[in-house]
Amino acid sequence: MSAIRNQSVDPFFSALTEILGDAGVVRDPSIASNHAGDWSEATRSTPCIVVFPRTPQQVAATLEICARFRHQVVVQGGLTGLAGGATPRDGEIALSLSRLNAIEDIDNVGGTATVQAGVVLEELQRRVEEKDWYFPLDLGARGSCQVGGNAAVNAGGNRVIRFGTMRDMVLGLEVALPDGRLLSMMNRVTKNTTGVDLKHLFIGSEGTLGVITRLVVKLSPKPTYACTALCALPSFDAATRLIREGRARLPSLSAFEVMWEDFMVAAQEIHALRPPFAASAPVYVLIETLGTDEANERALLENFLADVLESGLVADAVVAQSMDDAQRLWAYRETVAELLSHLKPHAAFDVGVPMAAMDRFVSSTRDALAQQFPNQRHLFFGHIGDGNLHVLSGPHETSDDLHRVEDLVYRAVGKAGGSISAEHGIGVIKRDFLHQSRSADEIALMREVKNLLDPAGVLNAGRIL
Incomplete structure (x- = not known):
């Protein structure tokens, strides 16, 4: 790859500026330094140029220019990744999707939302809830992560047990390919058996095959009540039996978080939390149900807990009596950011x-x-x-x-x-260990697909493979 020249006459820089305008192509180190890395431990590197496309067409045009001039580009969303996938390598320019942040449509009849890739997850959650819908993906980074990035890594979060991963919530995609084509797959219906569903090629590919620019996501009816309980268990075996029982008896079960004693002790020390029970336990489980009938949800959960307490499956339990109580129970699980820092x-x-x-x-x-x-x-x-x-x-x-x-x-x-x-x-952090989960034939086929769609190797090079 050729080095990026700093002179204003640089034809590569000029081509980008012609497409994106002066405000869309930034070389100011004070701004570029904000794009030097994600939340991972990957070595930070300030990109020479950061580009800020405002439309999907500009994303595609930017990739065409990068391919033509053989300049590598790293795609950046909210920079909340933990695998180093959005951290620039030397010589890469950074393509930020932060200005592709429009919620284009919320379909109140069909229960879908059409959004640009740079929409922040928490903003999408808020906007659809205003219209009595619900987008169930939820992550600790909800205030910073972007929906396009959630799809690019097939994010999961706390409520997969009920709603599935991001892959299960995406109906359609629009993707800018490395050669500058804009591929529209903006399907809006759940049932669609019209050949190979190409969107799944890009969900979870971490931006190595194309840049997600727009999405159609499925919405769920808005729950109006969450019931939360924290349980102390005598063993992990009890946790496996408890979740089996919970799935059978709690139709609105949405979260089942398990924390071993060492985690709970560290969480209490670092975040100054009180011990939840008089006696410690080897394993703790945080249970959440989401529904629309408060009395029914609470009765179901309390009756369930009464039975498992009587049987000895659960040693002790506390049920949140208010939203503040629920937040206090979730606080044990959500001390992760502080633990990571500490x-x-x-x-x-x-x-x-x-x-x-x-x-x-x-x-x-x-x-x-x-x-x-x-x-x-x-x-x-x-x-x-x-x-x-x-x-x-x-x-x-x-x-x-x-x-x-x-x-x-x-x-x-x-x-x-x-x-x-x-x-x-996988990003760059786990790349060298991919063989522990994928066979040599699988990795070889991944490489063939990458070479087919990005023969010049300009897009998120060195990630995954």
Whole structure:
């Protein structure tokens, strides 16, 4: 790839300016430094140029120019990723989607929303709720992450057990391809069997095959009441039985968050939270139901908890009596940002492990980490209803130690038949461990698809592969 020249006569810079205007092409280091990296531990690098297209057509035209001049480009949404996928590499320009932020249509009849990729998730949630609809994807980064990025990594979040991942919420896409074509697949109906559903090629591809510019997403009826409970359990086996019972008896079950004791202790210390129960427990579960009938939701959950308490499946439980109570219960689970900051430099994992293997995985991985790194904390928590487990280990003194932790955990994931990334993507952080989850033939086919759509290798190069 050719180096980017700083002179105003640079034909590449001139071509970008002609398409995007002076305000859409930025070389000011004070602005570009804000685009030097995402939330991951990947080495930050300030891009030479940041471009801010305002329309899907401008995104496509920008990619055509980059391909023609052989300049690599990194796509950036809200910069909340944890896999380094949006962190620039040397020589890359950054393409920010922040100005593609229009909510174009909310279909009150069909229950869909048509949005541009740069719409912030929390803004979409707020706007559809004003019209008595609900967009169920929910993440801790909701105030910064963008809907296009959510689709690019197939985000999951807290409510996958009921609503599925982002892939399940997307009906249609528009994608700018690396050669400058704008591919419209803006389907608005749930049933559509008209050949290969090409949108799935781009959902979860982390911007390596094309840049998502617009989306049609499915909405759900707006729930008016959430019922939340925190439970103390005698074992992880009890948690697996509890979720099976909960799925059968709680039709509006929307979240089932599991936290091992080590996580709860750390959360209480760092966030100054009170112990939730008089006695500690090996495992804690946060349960949420979403519905429209407050009395019915509360009765269902309370009756369910009364039965599992009587049977010994649950040792103790508390049900939120107000929204403030619910926030206090969720606070234990949502201390993750503070934990990440407190344990730096850390190794943070977002893995998928089959539920039948999860207890053994946690026990053996915790023991192996404690043996090799006795002075660090190793915390376990996750959304086990969908097999998503988070592991946090730190602080570690050297990059070599961090790599040893990664190798240990990802080998264990591969041995368990799991996924090295459940919802955060591969990016550059997990690229060297992809073989633990994907076969050589799968990786080779991914490479062939990448070469087919981006033969010049200009778009998010070095991510995933």
